[in-house]
Amino acid sequence: MKATLGAVRLRLGTVGTLLLCLAPMLRGQMAPDAARDYTAKHKAELLQQFSDLLSIPNVAADPANLRRNADVLREMLRKRGVDSRLLSLPGAPSVVYGQISVPGAQHTIVFYAHYDGQPVTPSEWEGGSPFTPVVREVDGARRIYARSAGDDKAAIFAQLTALDALREAHIPLKANIRFVWEGEEEAGSPHLEQILDANRDLIHGDVWLVCDGPVDQSGKQTVVFGARGDTHLQITLYGPHHGLHSGHYGNWAPNPAMMLAQLLAGMKDENGRVLVPHFYDGIAPLSAIEKEALAKAPVNDTMLMKAFWLGHTDGSGAHLLELINQPSLNINGLSSGQTGAKAANVIPPTATADIDLRLVVGIDWREQQQRVIDFIRSRGYFIVESEPSRETLLAHSRVARVVRDPASYNAVRTPMDLPIAQEVIRAVEQARGEVVLLPTMGGSVPLGAMERAARTHTITVPIANYDDNQHAANENLRLQNLWDGVGTMAALLEMQ
Amino acid sequence: MKATLGAVRLRLGTVGTLLLCLAPMLRGQMAPDAARDYTAKHKAELLQQFSDLLSIPNVAADPANLRRNADVLREMLRKRGVDSRLLSLPGAPSVVYGQISVPGAQHTIVFYAHYDGQPVTPSEWEGGSPFTPVVREVDGARRIYARSAGDDKAAIFAQLTALDALREAHIPLKANIRFVWEGEEEAGSPHLEQILDANRDLIHGDVWLVCDGPVDQSGKQTVVFGARGDTHLQITLYGPHHGLHSGHYGNWAPNPAMMLAQLLAGMKDENGRVLVPHFYDGIAPLSAIEKEALAKAPVNDTMLMKAFWLGHTDGSGAHLLELINQPSLNINGLSSGQTGAKAANVIPPTATADIDLRLVVGIDWREQQQRVIDFIRSRGYFIVESEPSRETLLAHSRVARVVRDPASYNAVRTPMDLPIAQEVIRAVEQARGEVVLLPTMGGSVPLGAMERAARTHTITVPIANYDDNQHAANENLRLQNLWDGVGTMAALLEMQ
Helix, strand or coil: CCCCCHHHHHCCCHHHHHHHHHHHHHHCCCHHHHHHHHHHHHHHHHHHHHHHHHCCCCCCCCHHHHHHHHHHHHHHHHHCCCEEEEECCCCCCCEEEEEECCCCCCCEEEEEEECCCCCCCHHHCCCCCCCCCEEEEECCEEEEECCCCCCCHHHHHHHHHHHHHHHHCCCCCCCEEEEEEECCCCCCCCCHHHHHHCCHHHHCCCEEEECCCECCCCCCCEEECEECEEEEEEEEEECCCCCEEHHHHCCCCCCHHHHHHHHHHCCECCCCCECCCCCCCCCCCCCHHHHHHHHHCCCCHHHHHHHCCCCCCCCCCCCHHHHCCCCEEEEEEEEEECCHHHCCCEECCEEEEEEEEEECCCCCHHHHHHHHHHHHHHCCCEEECCCCCHHHHHHCCCEEEEEECCCCECCEECCCCCHHHHHHHHHHHHHHCCCEEECCECCCCCHHHHHHHHCCEEEECCCECCCCCCCCCCCEEEHHHHHHHHHHHHHHHCCC | CCCCCHHHHHCCCHHHHHHHHHHHHHHCCCHHHHHHHHHHHHHHHHHHHHHHHHCCCCCCCCHHHHHHHHHHHHHHHHHCCCEEEEECCCCCCCEEEEEECCCCCCCEEEEEEECCCCCCCHHHCCCCCCCCCEEEEECCEEEEECCCCCCCHHHHHHHHHHHHHHHHCCCCCCCEEEEEEECCCCCCCCCHHHHHHCCHHHHCCCEEEECCCECCCCCCCEEECEECEEEEEEEEEECCCCCEEHHHHCCCCCCHHHHHHHHHHCCECCCCCECCCCCCCCCCCCCHHHHHHHHHCCCCHHHHHHHCCCCCCCCCCCCHHHHCCCCEEEEEEEEEECCHHHCCCEECCEEEEEEEEEECCCCCHHHHHHHHHHHHHHCCCEEECCCCCHHHHHHCCCEEEEEECCCCECCEECCCCCHHHHHHHHHHHHHHCCCEEECCECCCCCHHHHHHHHCCEEEECCCECCCCCCCCCCCEEEHHHHHHHHHHHHHHHCCC
16 A cells, blocks of 8 residues: 555555556656646646636635635545645634645655735726636736636645546555645734644644745746745824815925835835845855856846836846845835825825835844834834824824734745755656756745744745736736646655 | 995895895994894804705716706805806806996905815715714814815805895995806816906906915914915836736835835925925015015914924924915825735835925926926936836836826915005904914915906905815814804905
C-alpha cells in the first residue's frame, strides 16, 4: 500500500487498488503528463466546478458566505476521500484542513492557499458582479473573471484537480500531504498563527508550499523563496469640526486635505524613494545565490509599462525585481470631502489616507509603523489613536489620528540552496521546464506565521497570470494558467 | 395712489385702500417695527410656510424639483399681487422675477437672492434628509435645519414676509421694487448674465441688494460691498491603467495619490500661503475708507477657532477679515482608491482633486486658472482636458487632466462712499442698529454679471447666522436671524 494515493486509495478494495496501482507504474506516466491528459479530457466540467467555487462570495465583510466557502471546500476534500476538518477560533474564518497519510512516507508536504478574497466594489466590475464568473477571450486567450479567480481559489482548485488527475492515472503519492486553506489572508491573517499553534501536530511538514501570487510577467513558471511582509496605517487629519464654506473661511481655516497632501508628499521624493527617516535601516542583504537568481530573471519592465499605460516608473531606473526587494510605502486610498459632481465649495472636516507598508527581511512591522508615526510627529502632529475630542483638537495645533493595523507580519526568505528547496525546484521543472527563481515576491503572505507554527521553511509556487487584476476590479485567471497549475501541483503532490 | 404698496395695493378698491393707507402714516410706525409686530403675531404660521418652502429639493442634479421651486415662488409672488414671471433660457433653471411699480417713484431697488442649494449627501445629515426641515434648539436658540435654510431661501422668505408686514401695517412703498431670484447660483450662475441681458428693461435698478451669505460671526448685522469671485479646477493624475497589487508593483508603478499629494503640497506652504507663481499679482488695493471699515469690524477669530475646534489657523497670524481680502486656493475634495473598510492593497489608477479658487478685484478668473495650470505644467505634467488615451499616457512621463470650470466669475467691490451705499447703510441701521461694514465677503456671488447686465452697483445685505453650515451637511438658520431679517428687508423695501 506504500505506493498508493494514501488515504484516498485506502477506501478501495485492496486487490482492485493494487491492480490499478500497477498501471501507471507499468506505463511510466509522469504526474504532469497525467495532469495534462486529465484536464484536456474534463475541461468543460472542470471549468463549471471552478466557476461554482468562484460564485460563493468570499469577502471579510460577509462571514456567512466565508463559512459557506469553508464548508464547500471541506466537502470537496471529503468527496475525494481526504480526511478533512475545519480548524477554528471564535470570531475568525476557519482554516480548511485536509490530510492524506501515506503509510511509510518519509516526508510531509503542506500545501497552503487561501479561499478569502479582497474587498470588492461591484460597480467597478464589468458586468457589476464579482461573484458571477464570466469567461472572456482576451488577446486570443480565455480567462475567467471573478473575485479570487487568480488570488487564490485557483491554487486550491488546481490542487484538488491534481489529486483527481493522479488518481485517474493511478499515480501513487509518496509523501504525506496536508492542505491548509486559510480564510483571512486578505485581512492580514490575524488569527492564522494562533490557529496553527493550536494544531501543531496536524500542520507540521518538511516544507510548506505556498500556492499564492502570480508567476513571472513573462509567463514563465516561478518559484519564490520569500515574500514581503505587510502592515498598514490609517492616517486622518482634522480641519474644522464640520465642513465650512470655502469662501467665508478659505485662507484662514486649515484644510485637512492640503495638510494631508503636505504630510504625504514629505514621505517620498519624486522618484518614489521613501524619505521617512530610518525607513531602509536594517535590511538583510541578498546572498550571492539570490543575487545570481535575480540577475538571471527576465526583465519585463518595458513590456509592463506598456501593459499598464505607464509613462514613467518610480525607482530612479532600477528594475521592478530589484525594487520589490526593498520595503515600500504605498497609498491605498485618499479621501476628503467629495470630488466630481458632488464636490461642494467646502473646507472638509477631515482627510484620510490608508497606506500599506511592505517589509523585507530585517525590518519588523512594528518598527516600520513606528518610523512612519515618528515622521508624522516630527511634522508637528500630536498623535492620537482614536477619534480626538474637542479639547484635544483645541489643545494642539495639529492632530493626526493614526490607526495601526494589528494584523501585520514580517517578511520571510528561505535559502535557495536547502535540499528541500532543490527538490521543489526539480519537481516544478519537471512540470514546466525552465523556471524563474526569485528571492522574494513583492506581495505578502504570512510566511512567518507558518514557519513559526509549523517549524519549517516555506517555498512559494504561484500559478496565476501576472495580469490577473488581483486585489482590484475584474480579477481574472487565464485558463491556461489553471491547466498548467494542475500540472505543477501534480508534480509537487508526487514529490518523495 | 402714490404712497401705496404699489401693484399689491392696486388690486384693492381705491377708497378702501386710501383709508387703509392713512393708518400707518397717522401712527407713524416704522417698517422694522411693523415687521417685528408682524412676525411676533404670525410666528407659527410663518415657520410652517418657511418649512414648506425648504421641503422642495433644490439641487442642480434634480431639475424637476428646481422647477417646482420656481413655480411655488412665482405663486407666492402672485398671491401677494406682485407682477411675476419666469425668466428662462433652454437648459437652465429659470430666474423668478417679480416687480412692484410705484407710480411716481424716483428709484428702483432690485432684491437678488437664489433658491437653489448646494449638492447634498443625505447620509451626512442628522436624520438623513436635507429636505425634511426640523427645528432644534442649540444653546438656547431655535434653528431650522434643511438645505438652503440659510443659503439662500431665508432671504427670499424674509422679503416676502416683509412685504406682508408692510401691507398689514399699511406702510407704503416709495421706490419701485424688483425681485430677481436665481436658480443656479450654487452652480456658479452660468446663465445668469445671459438671462439678465435678455431682460435688461426688467432688471435695471439704482442698486441691486444682494441678500445672500451670513452676517458677521459676532451676530451683528453686516453690510458688504463686494464678494470674492470664484472658479474651479478639477485635477486628475494617472497611475497604472487599472488598480495594481501594491505588493507586486509597489516601489515601481507610480502611485497617482502620492503624485497628487506632491503636486498639491507644492501649491501652498505650511501657513497656507499659495506658492503658485503670480497667484497674488494684480490685486486691487483697499481704499482708505475700506481699510478703516475693516479696522472697525469685530475680530472673531478666537471665538471661531473654538466653535470650529481648530488648533491653528492659516495665514501666519493674519485675521480672517484680512485673509478674505486675498485670493484663495482650497481643496474641496480628494479621492483615490478607497479608504476605511473598503481600502484594498492597490496602487490606484487615478487620483482626483477638486479645487476652488476665490478671487479678489484685480484678478481675472481665466488668468487665475491659467496660473495654476502653468504651475502643474512646471511640475513636469503634460496637460490634457479630456480623458487621456493610452498613447498620450505612454508618450509623457506625467499626464494631468485639468478640467476648467466655465461657470466662473470675478470679484466685485462697490465703493462704500457712493450716495446709494450711504442710503442702504442708513436703512439697515434703522432696522438693526450699528452695523458692520465690510469691503468684501469671503464667499462668492455673481455680482459682476448683475452689475454688467443691470448697469448698476451691488450691495450685499445678508441675514443668515454665520454658523449655518452653509454648503455642508446640517445647514440651518437661527430663527431669530429670520425674524431680524424680515425687519431688515422691510426697512430696505421702504427706501426712498
